[in-house]
Amino acid sequence: MRILLPTDVFPPDGRGGAAWSSHALARALLSRGHEVTALVPIRGQRGVVHADALGVPAVRVGYAAPSLPVVQNYFRHERFWPVLAEAIVAEARRGPLPQVLHAQHVQTTPAAVLAGEQLGVPVVVTVRDHWPWHYFATGLHGDQVPYGRPGWPGLATELPTRLGPLRGILALAGLPYMLAHQRRRAQYLARADAVIAVSSYIAKRLAGMVQPERLHVLPNMLDMAANATIATAPPATKWEGDLLLFVGKLEANKGAGLLPAIFRELRAPGMPNVPPFTLVIAGDGALRDRLTAELGTLGIQVQMLNWASHDEVLRLMKQSTLLLFPSTWGEPLSRVLLEASGMGTPILAMPTGGTQDIIHDGITGAVAATPRIFAQRMAELLLDPVARNRLGEGARAFARTHFAYEAVLPRYEHLYHTVYH
Known part of the structure; x- marks a missing residue:
């Protein structure tokens, strides 16, 4: 045609x-x-x-x-x-x-x-x-x-x-x-x-x-085969410890503004100690300066990449310990979630809009509806590599049958x- x-x-x-x-x-x-x-x-x-x-x-x-x-x-x-x-x-x-x-x-x-x-x-x-x-x-x-x-x-x-x-x-x-x-x-x-x-x-x-x-x-x-080929090369970005990845515009509707609240909860008394990590933020927008200041005050190790190339994002997804997706708007069907799923990346997301067509809690990812619950689930997953791997494998299998x-x-x-x- x-x-x-x-x-x-x-x-x-x-x-x-x-x-x-x-x-x-x-x-x-x-x-x-x-x-x-x-x-x-x-x-x-x-x-x-x-x-x-x-x-x-x-x-x-x-x-x-x-x-x-x-x-x-x-x-x-x-x-x-x-x-x-x-x-x-x-x-x-x-x-x-x-x-x-x-x-x-x-x-x-x-x-x-x-x-x-x-x-x-x-x-x-x-x-x-x-x-x-x-x-x-x-x-x-x-x-x-x-x-x-x-x-x-x-x-x-x-x-x-x-x-x-x-x-x-x-x-x-x-x-x-x-x-x-x-x-x-x-x-x-x-x-x-x-x-x-x-x-x-x-x-x-x-x-x-x-x-x-x-x-x-x-x-x-998704072209899962092409993405997998791109992701075989190591990312240019360097980090220390576990890699927590946020990809998207630094705007309120994408949930970027919730990152300080989430990490504040992660540092709250009573939360378990998690392994060292770096938060890598691939995106830019109006909230950039605020995020840099507030996350810095919390002592979070952050790397701001601005707009990384599409290939670099795929490579980071492949290496990520956890993809964070605290989006608060009615997500139609997030490209970030689709590509992370195809990479087999463990995902923690807020259950908004079409996200629930991709993330089935405990099977293809994890969901959390508030910053406190998000921080709790994040701590649990950072301490449980077996659970993370299971979510990543479930995400990739679902992507292959539903989005490839x-x-x-x-x-x-x-x-x-x-x-x-």
Whole structure:
């Protein structure tokens, strides 16, 4: 089949899980003999540029957007959608018409729908976060408190929380646009031929927005063999003692802000003494300075790597004593957890959102719902290598049957053939 993948982010520019999940899908399809091209919006670029993106043919479509709240969103979306749709149509007509357009995220979904309707080609959309029901796509009020489908009261109170009092109040003038924009997102999603939820949690959140017969739960996938090959080389990072690894943005919703509380509990009276360890943090974000200060005050040995390369992260996962994943938002289906599972890394996570599709407590990992319980479980696992190894082996076995290319890709191919015919 010929498949076009419009995707908001894509390696090597995209650092997050959505970029790597889109790339993994593209590589898997190419390995099965399909013809695949990614179409990627690039802010600040002029025109259309054809390039290779880590083994995937890609078309990078430029656009401009000023750095002003609300106004920037209009330029990234409504003003850009017809431009991107035109680029998708042009790419589609460079050869035989594609059988499927598979949009990977919020910015590219409306453009893919517009292009698909013009070409007469079916459109599949993957939902990897909360964008269909939340303007900011996290499902958290101010990145702090989970809430459902916010209308104008939710957005009106969230703007000052996110932007600060003055900028937030000024941004209230854009509230009518924000609400209309949210409706437009949902309307375009409703016009897709099929919608993929990456987890059962996301599927439940889409209930009522997408007709049941068009909604499919298909997880992100792993090339376990390729990752294992990468991880045979030793990581460049050095540490002392056990390796505790945190991978992700240093933002509140990713649970990075809970790390000081967790390690404070680990040092609390009555907690067992654990072997020496180093906490390696692979990521960057707004909480970096606060984490450095608070963890330093606790006497925790920390290494901050900023944004380590994808290969380095895989190598660290392979060597980790324990991966810490205290994420507090409604995780759709974490790429970090998938890749750690495929490496056979013992995982300790908070049971939020789609995490429970990956981590089954005591079988494929361990879960803990509060910082104190998290610290207790961490101490238990640091003192019990047999239990850690059992969790790592369970995680790898589950990944092989539920997330590996060989298990998941035929389900994607079946869906493509279904919407095409």
